[in-house]
Amino acid sequence: MTARPISETIASLMPRAKAELTELVAFQSVADPAQFPKSECEAAADWVADALRAEDFQDVALLDTPDGTRSVYGFLPGPAGAPTVLLYAHYDVQPPLDESAWLSPPFELTERDGRWYGRGSADCKGGFIMHLLALRALKANGGVPVSVKVIAEGSEEQGTGGLERYAEAHPELLAADTIVIGDTGNFRVGLPTVTATLRGMTMLRVTLDTLEGNLHSGQFGGAAPDALAAMIQLLASLRAEDGTTTVDGLATDTEWEGLQYPEADFRQDAKVLDGVGLIGTGTVADRIWARPAVTVIGIDCPPVLGATPSVQASARAQISLRVPPGQDAAEATELLTAHLRAHTPWGARITVEQVGQGQPFRADTSSPAYTSMAQAMEVAYPGEKMQTSGMGGSIPLCNTLAALYPEAEILLIGLSEPEAQIHAVNESVSPQELERLSLAEALFLLNYAQSK
Numbered sequence: 001m002t003a004r005p006i007s008e009t010i011a012s013l014m015p016r017a018k019a020e021l022t023e024l025v026a027f028q029s030v031a032d033p034a035q036f037p038k039s040e041c042e043a044a045a046d047w048v049a050d051a052l053r054a055e056d057f058q059d060v061a062l063l064d065t066p067d068g069t070r071s072v073y074g075f076l077p078g079p080a081g082a083p084t085v086l087l088y089a090h091y092d093v094q095p096p097l098d099e100s101a102w103l104s105p106p107f108e109l110t111e112r113d114g115r116w117y118g119r120g121s122a123d124c125k126g127g128f129i130m131h132l133l134a135l136r137a138l139k140a141n142g143g144v145p146v147s148v149k150v151i152a153e154g155s156e157e158q159g160t161g162g163l164e165r166y167a168e169a170h171p172e173l174l175a176a177d178t179i180v181i182g183d184t185g186n187f188r189v190g191l192p193t194v195t196a197t198l199r200g201m202t203m204l205r206v207t208l209d210t211l212e213g214n215l216h217s218g219q220f221g222g223a224a225p226d227a228l229a230a231m232i233q234l235l236a237s238l239r240a241e242d243g244t245t246t247v248d249g250l251a252t253d254t255e256w257e258g259l260q261y262p263e264a265d266f267r268q269d270a271k272v273l274d275g276v277g278l279i280g281t282g283t284v285a286d287r288i289w290a291r292p293a294v295t296v297i298g299i300d301c302p303p304v305l306g307a308t309p310s311v312q313a314s315a316r317a318q319i320s321l322r323v324p325p326g327q328d329a330a331e332a333t334e335l336l337t338a339h340l341r342a343h344t345p346w347g348a349r350i351t352v353e354q355v356g357q358g359q360p361f362r363a364d365t366s367s368p369a370y371t372s373m374a375q376a377m378e379v380a381y382p383g384e385k386m387q388t389s390g391m392g393g394s395i396p397l398c399n400t401l402a403a404l405y406p407e408a409e410i411l412l413i414g415l416s417e418p419e420a421q422i423h424a425v426n427e428s429v430s431p432q433e434l435e436r437l438s439l440a441e442a443l444f445l446l447n448y449a450q451s452k
Helices: 003-025 038-054 125-139 162-169 227-236 263-270 284-290 329-342 368-380 397-404 431-451
Strands: 058-064 070-076 084-090 110-112 115-117 147-153 178-181 193-198 200-209 293-300 314-323 349-358 387-391 409-412
Touching: 003 038, 003 125, 003 368, 003 431, 038 058, 038 070, 038 125, 038 147, 070 162, 084 125, 125 147, 125 431, 147 162, 162 397, 178 397, 178 431, 193 409, 200 227, 200 329, 227 314, 284 387, 314 329, 329 349, 368 409, 368 431, 397 409
Parallel strands: 084 147, 084 178, 178 409, 193 387
Antiparallel strands: 058 070, 070 147, 110 115, 200 314, 200 349, 293 314
């Protein structure tokens, strides 16, 4: 079969894809009941399950995972003797952050300047739609040549490990010959890319206590230990003067071999303000793909508006540490915890709570599945060859699947290219990328079935 009829089918399905993504984005499916109603995640899970049933998937189930969220599973049987491919996406999303900074409502898919804007449009509700498009195109042109399992996770963004623990308790459920993780992205719009490595992560919540209660800064300031000042000093110990992450005992000099990320391109992608320097040393690729990176993602402290002249008795911060391949996330957690305890000033009482962890991942790019994907991408992106890059983010499930199914090949593709601005305000997806990657996935399934 030539690629043309499949390509034409996907093009004809794009209006439907936009309508479905509009419905899916409308669910405020942030897997944090402290911020958003749990019912939003449940409704999104129901939508995904109904979509699988409509495509004739069997054994569709809402899986209650140990972290209190739901993942959605379905199975589409293929021809006798055909290999099995697991397609992954997640329907939970990041919080919208400052909704006033969005140019259009975060949970209303809005077309603007050739892109579709909305929280989860790229990360990763669009990834689920990509899987649907590929399967529908194959069904319309002779049938799906492999058996397909789909798993749509409900708490990937929280890093709480629900699906990982469920998979470990039910190892037969997600078994497959190859796995396509639809949650990364091309290095650049129009440049087909598979992701070969993922940094892992650990998330810690740190509390410092110094006083029984807040004190008047005029009467006691200068001698009374200020918990907020102690926290600032402690957090400052996690970076060198040039911004390099400095966790005692954690290596920070690994180099990235492969596709490089020009500094000028990174500055533009990251929207770094003129005159502001990048942090760290080495190449940009070294810093974001091969080395650990600490980020203070939140601090509990009095807001400026309404602040009183007080010495603070307590302060709390949440710290994320990205862990590159070659380092163990559990060991990194221990090193970070020890560093925090060792660098706490003034004898402040410190409490450290782990709230999330995931191991880094490295794929085997020499496997037959990568050859099939390279061939598919060259067709879907005429004139371009498939590139291999790293990704600074984490997908904790990857290592779980690699451990459960050591013979399975794992590929990572997706819609989160730099312009998508995932996790930030004004997240968007390129419909052209959605169309081309859906074609690539459909052709990959054809190529892979023929190679087995």
